[in-house]
Amino acid sequence: MHVTVDLVVLTVRVGEFLALTIRRKLDPFAGRWALPGGFVLEREDLVDAAVRELSEEAGIGSMRTHLEQLRSYGQPDRDPRGRVVSVAYLALVPDPGEPTAGSDADAAAWKPVDSLLRSRTLAFDHAAILRDGVERARAKLEYTSLGAMLIPEPFTINELRAVYGAVWGREPDARNFHRKVSSAEGFVEPTDETTTRGGGRPARLYLRGPARLLHPPMLRS
Amino acid sequence: MHVTVDLVVLTVRVGEFLALTIRRKLDPFAGRWALPGGFVLEREDLVDAAVRELSEEAGIGSMRTHLEQLRSYGQPDRDPRGRVVSVAYLALVPDPGEPTAGSDADAAAWKPVDSLLRSRTLAFDHAAILRDGVERARAKLEYTSLGAMLIPEPFTINELRAVYGAVWGREPDARNFHRKVSSAEGFVEPTDETTTRGGGRPARLYLRGPARLLHPPMLRS
DNA sequence: TAAATAGTGTCTGTAAGACACTATTTT
DNA sequence: AAAATAGTGTCTTACAGACACTATTTA
CATH class of the missing domain: 3.90.79.10 (Nucleoside Triphosphate Pyrophosphohydrolase)
Structure with a gap:
């Protein structure tokens, strides 16, 4: 075997x-x-x-x-x-x-x-394996900070939100997402840098925080 | 291999x-x-x-x-x-x-x-395997109806609550547990039988319901 | 009637979800 | 000044968590 x-x-x-x-x-x-x-x-x-x-x-x-x-x-x-x-x-x-x-x-x-x-x-x-892996990833984005592993550092909150949108097939509300991510202890760490790569007003850049679990979770609803 | x-x-x-x-x-x-x-x-x-x-x-x-x-x-x-x-x-x-x-x-x-x-x-x-299995079971009791798989049918709500207490090492509050379990669609199905095997006032007997997921979950806190 | 267990209602606090405006930059 | 994106505050609603009394049986 x-x-x-x-x-x-x-x-x-x-x-x-x-x-x-x-x-x-x-x-x-x-x-x-x-x-x-x-x-x-x-x-x-x-x-x-x-x-x-x-x-x-x-x-x-x-x-x-x-x-x-x-x-x-x-x-x-x-x-x-x-x-x-x-x-x-x-x-x-x-x-x-x-x-x-x-x-x-x-x-x-x-x-x-x-x-x-x-x-x-x-x-x-492999299609079944991929399906299981994708479902695991979608589920884990709800209750962990793993979404930040899918994006290079440093990133903006809206870039991170776009990751969730891509994985879930639906963008979370910008205001609720910002509140959730920035108020969750250790999810992301702000730097004092900003970027204008998105155009418009400069966005603050963040690094991944040390927290692995997100409590309470963010549901895809 | x-x-x-x-x-x-x-x-x-x-x-x-x-x-x-x-x-x-x-x-x-x-x-x-x-x-x-x-x-x-x-x-x-x-x-x-x-x-x-x-x-x-x-x-x-x-x-x-x-x-x-x-x-x-x-x-x-x-x-x-x-x-x-x-x-x-x-x-x-x-x-x-x-x-x-x-x-x-x-x-x-x-x-x-x-x-x-x-x-x-x-x-x-096998100690490591058991530890992982126990942790999986403890976690799944939070967001599924699997607790009812650990008890023979029919069972009372308080017998089911005792299962959660045994698995988690801590009994959920009786009133909140009753409310949660009986209001969660398809978790348990009431019969019209009762039992006095616990002593005291007769308790209604239940069967396992068809639901597999519990939404929103019941946390061990 | 005392003892045992079953069953339920209220209040409070937290946080999700829906939603609109102000702030800061570039062109 | 117009266009683009960033960033935030309020209101409502759902539900967990804490908590105490009434109901129904047996001994």
Whole structure:
């Protein structure tokens, strides 16, 4: 019985909610798009395998990445090569630019989550894994500060709000969002810098705060 | 690489929050207490393996059982036999009475969760798995109706409240709990029966309702 | 009638959700 | 000055949390 890790890597870029995909070089599913992943080495911890694949297959370092175990997938026929149980990980990263394809892939690309879920493009059971990862991310934005992991620092409150809009498919109200985020202890830390990159009045820039949980949660309603 | 399932099976009996343990017959850890579990068969789905172990090792049928995947554990040295990745499942069951030991165990017993977590009695990394399962159960009681899976039907509101007290280590306020549970659509369904098994004024009996999520949640505070 | 448990109503405080105007910049 | 975006305050409503008394049974 073989064990793999598969990665749901999510980010937001210019208002679009994106997942990282690779085009497979080898069979099975050669030429098809899939989630990055690969076999766990004989003496390697699961999370180490996930970190390694993230780096090897997509050139993403683990420093600014939130990485958590999602769940495992083990239907007997999910891989035509034989019995393969996959432990899926969810990674949330601030937009790292264009991905670089690793050795097992002939291309890597960020693709919109919605179109990946609607079309049947992904190999294996990766559409189901992606769906679970996306749902986990959507849910966790409600009761954690993980939304800030999807955006490069420093960011404005409205840029952060746009991240929530992209992930949830619906923008939170600007005034309520501002009140919630800035009054939640340790969610974001103000700097004394501002930016005018959005045009108009300068917006204050923030860094991620130390808090991980958001209490009480912010509901998508 | 081998794949096993391990089971965190939880129930509440006379106000005590209990986990199912077995005493191992074979090495490694022969004679030690452990969570029930075993190897996944070559053509068996993960959840089927969990259902089978629940039945084989503990004599618990899947009919009245809530079963969900917890997470996977794969540290390279977690099993002295070699590389074994374990997919853990969480089961919540209404008190099924004394367990019957299966073939791989020379005893099976319900033990208080707190003492299992305090003492170092469990084999492998099962203490960590149990801790994660218990935390999942405690969290899910907040935003689902799963508390009702820990008690046999029919039950009174106060019996259900005692379940929450046992799991959380703190009884919710009787009046607020009654209001919350009975006003939440589909959480519990009243019957027209009553019981006096608690002594005092007869209490109305309820069955589990169809709702799975509790909105808004009931916090342990 | 005393003891035991079941069942309910009120008040207060917190925070979500809906909503509109003022502030500060660039062109 | 017009256009663009940032930033904030008020009102209403929902509901959690604290709290005490009445109701119905058995012994």
